Amino acid sequence: MRIKGFLLAIASFSILILFLFAQAAPAALKSFHVMPMPSSITPGNGQLPIDESFKACLTGYADTQLPSSVARFLQRLQNKTGIPLDLTPSLDTKQAILEIQCKGPGEQVQSVAADESYTLEVNSHDAKLIAASPIGVFRGLETFLQLVDLDNHSFYVPALRIEDHPRFRWRGLLVDVSRHWEPIEVIKRTLDAMAAVKMNLFHWHLSDDQGFRVESRIFPKLHQKGSDGKYYRQSEIREVVAYARARGIRVVPEFDMPGHTTAWLVAYPELAGAPGPYQIERSWGVFDPCMDPTKKSLYSFLDLFIGEMVALFPDEYFHIGGDEVNGKQWDSSARIREFKKREGMKNNRDLQAYFNRQLLKILKKHGKKMIGWDEILHPELPKDIAIQSWRGQKSLAEGARLGYNGILSYSYYLDHMKPASFHYGIDPLGAEAADLTEKEKMHILGGEVCMWAEFVNPENIESRIWPRTAAIAERLWSPASSEQVDDLYYRLEYISRELDSYGSMHRRNPFQMLERMAGCQDISPLKQLSDLLKATGLGVRQRARKYYSYTPMNRLADSVMPESEIARQFDILVDNALYGTNGISESSLSEIQKRLSLWNENDSKLKPIIEKSYLLGEAGSLSALLADLCKTGLESLEYIKLRQKAPESWQKEALALLDRTDKPQAEVLIAVAPSIRKLIEVAAAGMVMHVDRIMLEPTSGSKR
Ligand code: TNX
Numbered sequence: 001m002r003i004k005g006f007l008l009a010i011a012s013f014s015i016l017i018l019f020l021f022a023q024a025a026p027a028a029l030k031s032f033h034v035m036p037m038p039s040s041i042t043p044g045n046g047q048l049p050i051d052e053s054f055k056a057c058l059t060g061y062a063d064t065q066l067p068s069s070v071a072r073f074l075q076r077l078q079n080k081t082g083i084p085l086d087l088t089p090s091l092d093t094k095q096a097i098l099e100i101q102c103k104g105p106g107e108q109v110q111s112v113a114a115d116e117s118y119t120l121e122v123n124s125h126d127a128k129l130i131a132a133s134p135i136g137v138f139r140g141l142e143t144f145l146q147l148v149d150l151d152n153h154s155f156y157v158p159a160l161r162i163e164d165h166p167r168f169r170w171r172g173l174l175v176d177v178s179r180h181w182e183p184i185e186v187i188k189r190t191l192d193a194m195a196a197v198k199m200n201l202f203h204w205h206l207s208d209d210q211g212f213r214v215e216s217r218i219f220p221k222l223h224q225k226g227s228d229g230k231y232y233r234q235s236e237i238r239e240v241v242a243y244a245r246a247r248g249i250r251v252v253p254e255f256d257m258p259g260h261t262t263a264w265l266v267a268y269p270e271l272a273g274a275p276g277p278y279q280i281e282r283s284w285g286v287f288d289p290c291m292d293p294t295k296k297s298l299y300s301f302l303d304l305f306i307g308e309m310v311a312l313f314p315d316e317y318f319h320i321g322g323d324e325v326n327g328k329q330w331d332s333s334a335r336i337r338e339f340k341k342r343e344g345m346k347n348n349r350d351l352q353a354y355f356n357r358q359l360l361k362i363l364k365k366h367g368k369k370m371i372g373w374d375e376i377l378h379p380e381l382p383k384d385i386a387i388q389s390w391r392g393q394k395s396l397a398e399g400a401r402l403g404y405n406g407i408l409s410y411s412y413y414l415d416h417m418k419p420a421s422f423h424y425g426i427d428p429l430g431a432e433a434a435d436l437t438e439k440e441k442m443h444i445l446g447g448e449v450c451m452w453a454e455f456v457n458p459e460n461i462e463s464r465i466w467p468r469t470a471a472i473a474e475r476l477w478s479p480a481s482s483e484q485v486d487d488l489y490y491r492l493e494y495i496s497r498e499l500d501s502y503g504s505m506h507r508r509n510p511f512q513m514l515e516r517m518a519g520c521q522d523i524s525p526l527k528q529l530s531d532l533l534k535a536t537g538l539g540v541r542q543r544a545r546k547y548y549s550y551t552p553m554n555r556l557a558d559s560v561m562p563e564s565e566i567a568r569q570f571d572i573l574v575d576n577a578l579y580g581t582n583g584i585s586e587s588s589l590s591e592i593q594k595r596l597s598l599w600n601e602n603d604s605k606l607k608p609i610i611e612k613s614y615l616l617g618e619a620g621s622l623s624a625l626l627a628d629l630c631k632t633g634l635e636s637l638e639y640i641k642l643r644q645k646a647p648e649s650w651q652k653e654a655l656a657l658l659d660r661t662d663k664p665q666a667e668v669l670i671a672v673a674p675s676i677r678k679l680i681e682v683a684a685a686g687m688v689m690h691v692d693r694i695m696l697e698p699t700s701g702s703k704r
Pocket of ligand 1: 323
């Protein structure tokens with residue numbers, strides 16, 4: 001009883017907070033739809049029309065690349081507007097509407113210090129983009145394209161002046177191509193989309209227990225035995241590196257060592273801490289196979305291998321992984337135990353540090369800097385290695401205090417299926433870094449979004465990456481102050497459509513998956529259901545059933561988006577209805593009623609479709625549950641309208657229903673459930689929107 005009372009108090013308190021917050025929240029701000037937001041925008045007067053006369057010209061420095069980059073920009077502008085354009089940059093400044101002035105060549109190999117700044121000035125007659133290097137030009141052209149808008153008679157760009165440069169120098173995306181393979185087309189589309197949101201680093205996670213994905217001519221068994229035939233030829237790697245370079249994106253390869261190496265050991269078991277034989281891993285987790293750091297032959301092997309790879313990857317950094325070494329093979333080998341004793345090593349961390357020191361010598365010999373996951377941080381390693389932090393902002397800050405360069409990945413894991421607003425709220429220079437000196441802060445280079453691939457394949461990877469990654473791209477590029485969540489989502493929807501028009505499949509593929517699930521039937525009811533759901537993260541899926549790398553990914557759980565925009569908008573509507581400044585809003589209540597009725601009726605439309613598709617079997621109970629929830633939501637509305645407290649028996653049933661919707665069904669969640677919960681709670685409390693009444697008549701079981 002006491003606990004119940006406590007919960008009731010918490011519930012009513014959270015309602016009170018919501019009420020106060022809703023009162024204080026500013027109206028949605030409709031800013032310029034650019035993402036990431038530039039460091040400074042000064043609006044001007046009027047707008048520059050975009051029509052057939054639009055031409056761009058290059059002045060100042062131009063290498064062989066720049067004209068083709070500008071031609072690509074013009075092609076995209078043509079795609080976006082449908083207006084036939086002259087696709088070759090003009091040589092005549094007088095004729096050009098957009099003058100692009102590049103001051104110099106920039107670096108031969110793009111580095112972490114690259115100058116990405118640009119200024120863009122647009123008035124009602126023409127526009128001028130000025131940048132120090134081609135990379136600044138790329139960034140500015142993306143901004144220009146995003147600014148192109150349409151009204152009732154033309155396309156245009158608003159007059160303005162932008163001065164822009166990134167807040168962090170390292171703005172990356174990791175794509176794991178080992179757990180599930182991704183063909184080159186997906187990689188290229190991903191690079192296009194990254195460039196659109198000004199990301200500058202592609203982290204290619206090329207080897208893991210489930211696959212070794214690069215052709216090695218020196219050790220061909222690596223790709224022959226370790227990849228199931230799914231690997232990149234060296235020519236393809238070069239193609240991707242050049243493609244990225246043309247978009248101002250560095251490519252850092254990761255070869256995860258000494259753990260996560262089963263796929264190597266299938267081919268070369270002699271590198272391992274135990275004799276083998278080994279087989280490519282087909283499931284997910286942390287596995288025992290591990291390189292044996294005590295073997296001299298391992299380092300000769302790695303020297304040759306790294307020598308071969310550095311010829312493919314010109315970037316100054318080389319990622320050696322280093323995460324999740326469980327040490328089981330090291331503990332069970334008498335020889336390894338003996339080695340540790342002889343060398344005075346206290347534990348496996350020391351042994352891993354020894355391995356990393358040998359590796360560092362090899363990397364240095366090949367002119368590379370080392371980067372690895374948190375676990376490589378060890379007092380015995382010099383300060384010129386960089387740490388990628390997946391353990392948290394605290395460990396990132398600690399590294400910086402010790403003088404190590406670092407980047408944040410913690411909380412940027414897309415496979416956890418968190419909303420964009422969550423990721424957006426995570427800052428590499430957040431509270432944990434507050435005590436760092438300015439000099440120490442300089443060690444925090446930026447962050448990297450991680451797309452681990454246990455639950456993604458070529459068909460659904462883009463819908464997991466975009467548009468959420470654009471929010472993190474903004475966090476890493478824009479001034480720390482851009483924090484309006486409504487504005488973020490407004491621009492996220494816009495950029496999502498932009499990316500679609502640039503070729504990304506993140507909106508089209510999930511739709512296609514639904515079509516396949518429905519067979520030849522109408523998919524609108526299924527789309528309606530899917531839009532009200534949200535995907536669940538790695539943990540939920542792994543607990544739900546045993547997955548393997550060959551398990552088909554053709555179910556609702558694989559196609560549903562990580563976030564539902566319809567649910568987000570519905571939640572705003574519910575908050576307005578219940579907690580608006582003037583008490584309950586009748587018009588919002590009737591809008592809620594309309595939506596709930598529509599969703600409730602969807603179930604009967606979907607049933608006959610589900611009956612004809614085995615792939616949709618599990619959608620049946622989900623749809624029925626959603627219908628029940630909507631029905632209960634509609635009943636809540638009646639109580640609320642009558643300012644009546646719902647009877648105890650109704651409350652009990654409603655709460656039991658809510659408990660069911662808190663848990664994933666068919667490995668997805670009902671995205672609108674938390675908003676319907678609010679309605680039910682208000683009906684259960686019998687509240688007329690008076691703060692003191694809320695305190696007097698609390699609801700039960702609220703979990704916000
Ligand atoms: C941890 S973070 C991993 C990956 C997994 C990922 C799943 C890190 C360096 N390793 O191997 O894919 O979690 O979220």
